[in-house]
Amino acid sequence: MHxxxxxxxxxxxxxxxxxxxxxxxxxxxxxxxRMLGAEVFFKCxxxxxxxxxKFRGAxxxxxxxxxxxxxxxxxxxxxxxxxxxxxLAARQRGIRAHIVMPESAPRIKVEAVKDYGGExxxxxxxxxxxxxxxxxxxxxxxxxxxxxxNDYRIIAGQATAAAEVYDVVSPDxxxxxxxxxxxxxxxxxxxxxxxxxxxVYGAExxxxxxxxxxxxxxxxxxxxxxxxxxxxxxxxxxxLTFPIILQGVEDILTxxxxxxxxxxxxxxxxxxxxxxxxAAVPLAAMMEHREIFAGKKVALILSxxxxxxxxxxxxxxxxxxxx
Amino acid sequence: MHxxxxxxxxxxxxxxxxxxxxxxxxxxxxxxxRMLGAEVFFKCxxxxxxxxxKFRGAxxxxxxxxxxxxxxxxxxxxxxxxxxxxxLAARQRGIRAHIVMPESAPRIKVEAVKDYGGExxxxxxxxxxxxxxxxxxxxxxxxxxxxxxNDYRIIAGQATAAAEVYDVVSPDxxxxxxxxxxxxxxxxxxxxxxxxxxxVYGAExxxxxxxxxxxxxxxxxxxxxxxxxxxxxxxxxxxLTFPIILQGVEDILTxxxxxxxxxxxxxxxxxxxxxxxxAAVPLAAMMEHREIFAGKKVALILSxxxxxxxxxxxxxxxxxxxx
Numbered sequence: 026m027h028x029x030x031x032x033x034x035x036x037x038x039x040x041x042x043x044x045x046x047x048x049x050x051x052x053x054x055x056x057x058x059r060m061l062g063a064e065v066f067f068k069c070x071x072x073x074x075x076x077x078x079k080f081r082g083a084x085x086x087x088x089x090x091x092x093x094x095x096x097x098x099x100x101x102x103x104x105x106x107x108x109x110x111x112x113l114a115a116r117q118r119g120i121r122a123h124i125v126m127p128e129s130a131p132r133i134k135v136e137a138v139k140d141y142g143g144e145x146x147x148x149x150x151x152x153x154x155x156x157x158x159x160x161x162x163x164x165x166x167x168x169x170x171x172x173x174x175n176d177y178r179i180i181a182g183q184a185t186a187a188a189e190v191y192d193v194v195s196p197d198x199x200x201x202x203x204x205x206x207x208x209x210x211x212x213x214x215x216x217x218x219x220x221x222x223x224x225v226y227g228a229e230x231x232x233x234x235x236x237x238x239x240x241x242x243x244x245x246x247x248x249x250x251x252x253x254x255x256x257x258x259x260x261x262x263x264x265l266t267f268p269i270i271l272q273g274v275e276d277i278l279t280x281x282x283x284x285x286x287x288x289x290x291x292x293x294x295x296x297x298x299x300x301x302x303x304a305a306v307p308l309a310a311m312m313e314h315r316e317i318f319a320g321k322k323v324a325l326i327l328s329x330x331x332x333x334x335x336x337x338x339x340x341x342x343x344x345x346x347x348x
Numbered sequence: 349m350h351x352x353x354x355x356x357x358x359x360x361x362x363x364x365x366x367x368x369x370x371x372x373x374x375x376x377x378x379x380x381x382r383m384l385g386a387e388v389f390f391k392c393x394x395x396x397x398x399x400x401x402k403f404r405g406a407x408x409x410x411x412x413x414x415x416x417x418x419x420x421x422x423x424x425x426x427x428x429x430x431x432x433x434x435x436l437a438a439r440q441r442g443i444r445a446h447i448v449m450p451e452s453a454p455r456i457k458v459e460a461v462k463d464y465g466g467e468x469x470x471x472x473x474x475x476x477x478x479x480x481x482x483x484x485x486x487x488x489x490x491x492x493x494x495x496x497x498n499d500y501r502i503i504a505g506q507a508t509a510a511a512e513v514y515d516v517v518s519p520d521x522x523x524x525x526x527x528x529x530x531x532x533x534x535x536x537x538x539x540x541x542x543x544x545x546x547x548v549y550g551a552e553x554x555x556x557x558x559x560x561x562x563x564x565x566x567x568x569x570x571x572x573x574x575x576x577x578x579x580x581x582x583x584x585x586x587x588l589t590f591p592i593i594l595q596g597v598e599d600i601l602t603x604x605x606x607x608x609x610x611x612x613x614x615x616x617x618x619x620x621x622x623x624x625x626x627a628a629v630p631l632a633a634m635m636e637h638r639e640i641f642a643g644k645k646v647a648l649i650l651s652x653x654x655x656x657x658x659x660x661x662x663x664x665x666x667x668x669x670x671x
Binding site (some may be wrong): 050053055056071072074076099140290292294297298299300330333335337339340 | 371375378379394395463501537549613616617618619620621622623657658660662
C-alpha cells in the first residue's frame with residue numbers, strides 16, 4: 026500500500042479485519058457529561074484484543090502479507106502495545122513474530138508478548154541498538170518489518186476505530202491521542218470519508234508536545250526524550266502520518282501531567298474501566314480546554330488499557346483525588 | 349408484590365425498568381477461556397448505573413410506588429451499593445431518598461450517595477442503631493422502606509440481569525455471588541422461566557459461608573460478623589430469598605480470600621474493567637472448582653464495580669501477583 030488510502034480502500038480494510046478484531050463498545054457517562062457540559066462518547070479501544078487499538082493495524086498488516094512473506098514471519102522493535110498487538114495478530118494467522126525489546130522493558134510487557142507467542146530478542150535500551158538488532162533478526166529470519174505507525178497498512182487499520190464510532194454516533198468533534206500519529210491520521214481519513222462534518226482534534230501531553238510544535242510550525246519537529254506518564258505518546262510523528270495530520274486536524278491540544286492522571290482516575294472511578302495514561306489524554310485535554318467542547322457531541326478514542334496495575338499514578342500522588 | 353414473581357411478572361418488570369437502566373454488555377476473554385478450559389461469559393453489572401446490579405431492584409421498587417408513597421420518598425439503611433442505587437433511582441423519579449449510614453462508612457461511599465442526591469442520616473455503626481435510626485427517619489418523614497434484598501420487588505428487579513444474559517447466550521451454568529441473596533434468587537427465577545436447562549450456582553467467600561451452611565443444613569444460618577474482603581457478601585440470607593435459593597440452586601461454592609483477589613486482578617488485567625471484590629467471587633469459585641466447569645458454557649455475573657481505587661488489595665499483598 027503505497028498511497029494514502031481512500032474511501033474504497035478503507036472500506037475494504039474494514040471488511041477484511043472486522044472478523045478478527047473486537048467491535049469495541051462506545052460508552053457514555055452521565056457524570057462526565059454533567060461535569061463537562063458536553064455529550065461525550067468514549068470509544069473503548071482499551072477493550073480491544075491485546076488491550077489497544079494497535080491490534081487493528083497489526084491485524085491488517087499481517088492479513089495482507091503474501092503467502093511467501095507469511096512464511097518468513099513479521100518483525101518489529103517495540104516495548105509497547107505494538108509489540109503485543111503484532112505478536113497476537115501473527116499468532117491468529119499462525120505465523121511467527123520476532124519482537125526486539127530493550128532489556129529495560131517492563132517485565133509485565135515482556136510476559137504479555139511471550140503470552141501471545143512472540144519470539145523476543147533483547148537489546149540495549151538505545152534506539153540505535155534496537156534498529157541494529159532488528160536488522161540482524163530480519164537478516165537471520167527473513168521476517169518482514171511491520172513499523173508501528175509509519176505504514177499505510179497500519180494507518181488504514183487504525184482508521185477502522187473511528188469508522189466504528191460513526192456507525193453509532195455522529196459527533197461534532199472527534200479527538201484521538203497523538204504519539205507517532207497512526208491513530209490520529211487514521212481517524213482523519215475515516216472522518217474525511219465517513220463523517221465529513223466532524224472536526225478532528227489531536228491530544229498530546231504538554232511534556233511531549235512535538236506534534237503540537239510540528240503542527241504550529243508546519244515543519245516536522247522530532248520529540249526529544251520527553252518525560253511524560255503517557256508512555257505511548259513519546260514517539261515522533263512519521264513521514265507518512267505528519268502530512269495527513271497537518272492537513273486534516275483542526276488543532277492539537279496539550280494537557281498537563283496532573284490532568285492526565287485526573288482524567289485516568291475519573292474514567293476508572295466513574296466508568297469502571299481500566300485505561301492507560303495515554304488513553305486518558307483526550308479527556309484531559311477536554312477538561313483543560315472546555316470552551317471548545319461546550320454543548321457539543323464529542324467522541325474520544327480511549328486508545329488502550331495496558332496500565333501497570335501495581336503502579337497506579339494516584340498511589341504516588343494523592344493530591345489529584347479531590348473526592 | 350406478595351408472592352414469588354412468576355414468568356409474566358418477571359417479563360412485565362423487565363419491560364418496566366429497561367428504559368431506566370443500562371443493558372450491560374456480556375464480555376468474553378480468550379485468555380480466561382484458555383486458562384479455565386471453559387467458555388466464560390461475564391455479565392458486566394459493574395457497568396450498571398450506580399456501579400452495581402442493585403440499581404435494577406432499586407429502580408423497580410421506586411417505579412412501582414404509588415403517587416402518595418412517592419411523595420413521601422424512600423428510605424433504607426445501607427453503607428453499600430444499595431444506598432447509592434436507591435439514591436440514584438429516587439433521583440431519576442424525582443423523589444426523596446433518606447439513607448441511614450453508619451458514621452464509619454467510607455467517605456467515598458458517603459460522597460457517592462450525596463452525589464446522587466441522597467439525604468444522609470448518620471448513626472453509630474451497630475445494626476440496632478441503624479434500625480432504630482431508620483425507624484426515626486421513617487416516622488419523621490413518612491418515607492417507605494426499601495429493603496436491599498428481602499423484598500419481591502427487589503428480587504424481581506435483580507432477576508433482569510440473568511434475563512439479559514439469556515438474550516445473548518444459552519449457558520450450561522450461571523453463577524452469581526450470594527450475600528443477602530437478592531441477586532442469586534432473582535437469577536434462579538429468571539433461569540427457571542427463561543432458560544430452564546441452565547444450572548444455577550451461588551458463590552460466596554469461605555470466610556462468610558452462611559449461605560453454604562444454610563444450603564447444606566436446609567436451615568437458615570445467620571452470618572456472624574464475617575471477615576472477608578468481599579464486603580458486599582457479609583449479610584445473612586433473607587426469609588424470602590432463602591427458600592428460593594434452597595429450592596433452585598445446584599450448589600453454593602466457596603472461595604478463599606486469596607482466590608478472590610487473584611480473580612479480581614485477572615479481570616482487571618485481562619478484561620480491562622474494574623470490579624469490586626464481591627464481583628470477583630464467582631470467577632474465584634470457578635478457578636477453585638474447575639472440574640465442575642470444564643468444557644462448559646458458563647455465565648458469571650460481575651455484580652459491581654465500586655472498588656476503592658486507593659486501596660487495591662494487591663497493593664497490600666504482592667504475593668498474589670505471580671506475573
